[in-house]
Amino acid sequence: MPAHAGAGRVLTGVYWATFALVAAMVAIPVVALVYGSFRTSAPGLPGEWTLRNYAGLASGGVLSSMLTTLVIGLFTSVISIVTGAAIALILHRTDFRYTRIVMPLIGLTFYFPSFILAMAWIIVGAPGGIYNTVVDDMLGMPWLRADIYTAIGIVFVMVLHQVPFVYLTMRGPIIGMDPIYEEAASAAGARPHHVLLRVTLPLLGYSLISSFILTFVMTIEQFAIPALLGIPGQVTVLATQLYLLVRFSPTDYGLAAAIGVALSLITGAAIWAQRRVTTAGRLTTVTGKAGRMRDLPLGRWRWAANLLCFGFVFLGLVMPMVILLYTSVLKWFTVNPLEGIYTLRNYAFIWESGSTMGSFTNTLIVSGAGAAIGVGLGLLCCYFTLRLRPAGHRTLDFLASLPFGVPGVVLGLGLLWAYAYLPVPLYGTLALMVIAFVTRFLPYATETIGGQMVQIDRSLEEAAWVNGATRLQGMSRILLPLVSLSLQGAYFLLFMAFFREISSAILIYSVNTSVISISIWSFFEQANWGLASALAVVATVIIFVAMALILRLAPTARRG
C-alpha cells in the first residue's frame, strides 16, 4: 500500500541519516586522532608523516606514566571493589540498621563530581591544608603529616569516587540473586561466613569481575583527579600527560595523539574483556525468584559495618561538602573556623561576574539542549538496533557503544585535530562542546533507553500494525509512550553528566564557551579556593536536584 511504502521510505531515510550522524560523530575524532599520531606538526600546520610519535611512547617519561597509570588503576580498582562490594553486602544481606539512610547517601556520592571531590580533598590534605595544619600546629604531632599530592593521595580520592559505582553495579546482582543457593549451603551445614565465602561470592564472581574491569577503565581514563592532585605533585598518568603535552609548552600534539591511541587501546581491550565476561556469565546467571534470604546477623562486627558505611559517606560526601561550604563563605582561607572572617562575597561574585554567569548560561544550553539531542539520537539508535534491525544495524550498535572505550580527554584531543582540518567553523563554538558531550555519553542514552525497550514485547507493536497502524504510527503511538519513562531518565542522566563533564571539555573550550566545570577548575588553578568552592557548591546543588528528579521519574535509570 502506498501509505506504508511512504512511511517505509521516511524510516529508511531517518535510519541512514542516524547512521551517518553517529558514524561521523564517532569516526571523525578517532580517525583524526590516529591521523595526528602519524604527523610531525600541530593540528592545522604543515607537517610530514612520521612514526616518531609511536617511538616516543617507548621513552622513559611515557613508559613511567603508563606504569603509574596501571599501578594507580589497579590499586584503586582492587580497593574500590572490596569496599564497594562489602558495603553492598552489608546494606542488602545483613541486619545493618541504617540501610535506608546510607543507600541514598551513596547514590548522592555517585553523582558528586570527581573534580569537586578532589578540590575538597586538596583543601584538606595539601601540605598547607586543614589536616596538616591541625596535626602539625594544633596537635604538635608532625609525624602524622600526610600529603595528598602523591600517588597514594590520588588512589585515596579515586577510591572515594569509584566506590559508589561498584556499589551500584553490585547491588542488583546481590538483591536479584536466588537465595536458594545460599539456603542449600546452610542446610548442608555451612556456617554463615562459609556460605558467604564459598557460595555467595563465587556466584557473584562474574559481576565482581565485570565491575572490577569497568572500575579499572574509569580509573585509567579519569582525568580531573590525577590532574588536580598529580600535576602539583609531579605524579603523571597518561591522561594528564596528554593534557600537559597539549596545553603547556613545549607542546607535542603528535605524541599526545599517540598517547591517546595507546590509552584508548588499553580501555578498549578492557571493555572487550568485560563484554566477554558478561556474556560468559549469562550462562550461569543467578537471578531467580525474588525470594529474600534471611538477613545475616552482624553480631559483634556491627561496629565495623557502621564504621565502614558511615565512614565512607563521611569521607566521600559529607566532609567534602562541609569543607567546600566552609571555604566558600571565608574571606581568607583559614583552618580555624573561630578565626575566620565570613562573607557571602564569593556567591555575590557569581552573580556579578559576567564571565561566570556566561559559563552558567553555556552550561545550561549545553546540558539542556545537548541532553535532548543525545536522548533523541539514543532513541533512534535503540529503535533501529533493537526493533527495525535494517541492514547494518550491528555496525550502528558497535559505533554507538564505541565511545565507552574512548577516554574524555582523548576524545577532546581527537576533536581538536579534526576541526583544525574540517571546513566547518565549529572550533571554539558551543556546538563543538555539544558534539563532544553527546558523543561521549551516547552509550549512556542507548543503555538506559534500550534497557527498557527490550522489555517491551514486540507483539504490542505488531498488534498496532495488524490493526492498521504504519510503522511510524506504531512507534509514535505504542512504543514511545511505553518507553517515555526511560526517555526522561536518560534526559536527566545526560543533563547531569554534561553538567559535570570536564575531561572532554578541557582541551576544546575557548574563552567564550567556558562551562561551569571549567570555571571552577580555572578559579581553583588560580588558587582562588573561595570562589571555586562557592561555584562548586552551587553546581553540586543543581546536580543533586537533577538527581532527585531522576529518582522520582525513572527508578530504573539510576545506573550510570
Place this chain on the structure above:
Amino acid sequence: MSIQVEALTKGYGPLTVVHGISFEVARGEFMSLLGPSGCGKSTTLRCIADLEDASSGVIRIDGQTVSAPAQNLVVPVHERQVGMVFQSYAIWPHMTVAANVGFPLAIRKVPARDVARQVDNALEIVGMRHLRQRHPAQLSGGQQQRVALARAIVGRPRVLLFDEPLSNLDAKLRESTRAEIKRLQRELDVATVYVTHDQEEALSMSDRVLVMDGGRIAQAGTPKQLYRRPANRFVADFVGRASFIDVTRRDGAGWTTAGGLALRLDDTDAPTAPRYQAMLRPETIAISAGGGAEAPDDGLNVLRGQVVESHYLGAYTEYMVDVAGARIKVHAAADFDVGAQVTLRVAPEFCRLVAIDDTAQAP
C-alpha cells in the same frame, strides 16, 4: 531419627501463615505435607530446617530441641544436620557435581579421602558417578535432581526434607524418580518430610499424609484413610476426584438426599457438623444404560440420572451425570451419549459421609 513439631506458629507481621500445628514423624517414616499453594506446607518445612524463624512452638529433631522461641533457643540451620532437596535443586553452578555433593562433608572438615569415597558412594546410589566431573550447566533437569538427592543424603542426615522436588520434571521422569526417592528413604531409614501439592505423589510415596489448609492441619492419616474417609469436604476435594450430594439425617437411622432418596452411607467416626454431604469417588460407581425397571435391592445405592457431559480421556471417559440436580462424576470404559438416561450403582462403603464446615467455606 525423628521429628517432633509442637504447636508451631509462623507469622509475618500481622499475617499468620501457620497456626499452631503439631505432628510427629517417626524414624524411617515418610510423611508428606500436602496442600494447595499458600497453605503453609513449605513454611512448615522451612521452619524445620531453620530457613525460616518459627514464631512460637517447639521443634525437636532426634529428641534434641532445635527450636523453641519461648526459651530463646534456636539451633542454626548449619548445625541441624538435615538433608534437603529444593524445588529448583539449587545445584551450585560454580562447582562440579563432585564438589556439590562433597560440600556437606568438606564444610564439616571430613578428610579429603573420605569425602571422595562417600561422594562416589552417594553418586553411585543415584547412578551419577560417571558424571562426577561435570558442571551443572552440562546436566539435564533430571540429572540435576539426582545430584541434589545425592547431596542431601551424603552427610548421613538426621532427617530428610523435600520441598516439591519433582515439580520441575516431566511426567515420565517424575514417576521413576518417585520410586527412587522412596527406595532411598527406605534404605536410609530416616525420618522424611516431603512437601508437595500433587496428591498422586503424596498418596503413592507416603506412609502418612498431612493435608494442610490455610495454615492448619485439615487431616492426618495414611493415604488410604485420606482417600476413603476424608474428614471433611476440603480433604475429599483436594485428595482425588469426587462428587458430592447434600444429605440430611433421617429420623431414626440413615441418610436421605434433598430429593427424598434414602442412601446407605459409610458414616463411622464422622464428626458432628452443621451440614453433611455424601462423597462419591468416580471410579467406584458402576454405570449402566437405561433408567428403567426397579431392580431387586442388592444392598447398593441406586441413582438414576442423565448424562450431561462427557470427556474422553483415553483410559476411561469421565461422565457428568445429573442426578436430581446434583452433578455426579463417573469414570467408565463404556460409551454413553450425552442426553442418555443412565443408572448409577455404588456400594455403601464407597459413599462416605463428609462434614461441611460452614466457617471454612468449602469451594
